[in-house]
Amino acid sequence: MLKALLNEARLYLDITTKGPLLIKSGYATVIGADMAPVETYRSGQKEIYLPGSSLKGVFRSHIEKVVNSIKPQVACNPLSRPNDRDTRDDRKLYRPFCGNNFSDKTPPPPHEVYTKSCPTCRLFGSTLFGSRIAVEDAYLPAGSVGKASLIEHRDGIAIDRLTGGTGGGAKFDLEAVTEGTTFTTDIHLRNFEIWQLGMLFVIIQDMEDELIRLGSGRSRGLGKVKASINEQGVTLSAARRGKNEEPDNELWGLGHWLGEEAATYDTRRNDLLKLSPSVPHTKNGVRYTRIFKDKALNSLKIESIEAFVTRMQEWTPQTTTSSSQRS
Numbered sequence: 469m470l471k472a473l474l475n476e477a478r479l480y481l482d483i484t485t486k487g488p489l490l491i492k493s494g495y496a497t498v499i500g501a502d503m504a505p506v507e508t509y510r511s512g513q514k515e516i517y518l519p520g521s522s523l524k525g526v527f528r529s530h531i532e533k534v535v536n537s538i539k540p541q542v543a544c545n546p547l548s549r550p551n552d553r554d555t556r557d558d559r560k561l562y563r564p565f566c567g568n569n570f571s572d573k574t575p576p577p578p579h580e581v582y583t584k585s586c587p588t589c590r591l592f593g594s595t596l597f598g599s600r601i602a603v604e605d606a607y608l609p610a611g612s613v614g615k616a617s618l619i620e621h622r623d624g625i626a627i628d629r630l631t632g633g634t635g636g637g638a639k640f641d642l643e644a645v646t647e648g649t650t651f652t653t654d655i656h657l658r659n660f661e662i663w664q665l666g667m668l669f670v671i672i673q674d675m676e677d678e679l680i681r682l683g684s685g686r687s688r689g690l691g692k693v694k695a696s697i698n699e700q701g702v703t704l705s706a707a708r709r710g711k712n713e714e715p716d717n718e719l720w721g722l723g724h725w726l727g728e729e730a731a732t733y734d735t736r737r738n739d740l741l742k743l744s745p746s747v748p749h750t751k752n753g754v755r756y757t758r759i760f761k762d763k764a765l766n767s768l769k770i771e772s773i774e775a776f777v778t779r780m781q782e783w784t785p786q787t788t789t790s791s792s793q794r795s
């Protein structure tokens with residue numbers, strides 16, 4: 469949907485390990501075959517990175533819980549399938565997967581898919597449309613690549629002790645990224661509604677507060693990380709017809725950019741934030757770009773998180789067929 473680019477947000481997120489982060493686990497059954505950092509070789513040197521697709525998956529399942537704790541049955545369970553019996557204990561909290569709302573035969577127009585999708589599918593995508601958020605692989609800063617000290621070997625008995633698990637005391641080797649290692653990922657939103665920017669900030673805030681863990685053995689106390697927005701701040705761009713329509717004291721979300729078409733996408737014409745202090749645009753090719761840091765970033769976070777919470781509280785799932793005047 470919406471091939472035209474209306475607005476964009478971009479930031480770098482630093483993710484620092486606050487304890488060992490497992491790279492390889494000897495026993496998938498003991499540790500859990502969750503997301504793990506991946507080892508690769510670049511220019512002959514061993515390098516570790518956190519796959520962006522896995523980070524995105526962790527962000528998504530975290531925010532699904534947040535959304536449904538604000539209002540039950542707003543976010544779907546993307547793992548549910550049409551004829552599923554109840555398989556999740558928390559089934560009452562989740563809607564069935566949005567992708568199940570449509571038959572495979574005739575794909576509905578994109579605005580209809582968007583309108584009938586839950587908030588998490590609207591940001592993270594579903595089987596029927598691509599996501600509005602891109603999360604790149606998280607790498608170590610240049611210069612630290614190949615440092616052996618980043619990796620420590622732990623024997624599995626230590627993990628067994630931690631889990632109270634299998635016993636038997638069989639030794640197996642585990643490799644872990646050491647505490648205090650910082651990975652950086654690049655996060656990008658396009659054509660976002662203000663509440664979607666807020667949704668991203670909630671994820672980041674929860675990572676700042678060390679509430680989201682990564683890698684294997686999360687439920688056993690491993691994979692503690694702390695994230696923060698890189699000092700370069702958050703870059704927001706407006707791009708339409710090469711002229712700047714967005715005032716310096718406002719931030720327009722998708723709904724406001726769409727104007728008369730806002731309702732077609734179940735967005736709102738008043739989808740905007742008043743900025744205080746205002747942040748001036750700089751012409752950058754066909755885009756108008758602004759960098760939010762410090763005070764401006766802080767109030768952007770607060771205001772957009774507020775918009776997110778309000779929108780989730782007001783959310784009513786669209787189940788009836790909407791008009792199809794646009795495709």
Ligand SMILES: [Zn+2]
Pocket residue numbers: 543544545565566567585586587588589590594
């Ligand atoms: Zn959904």
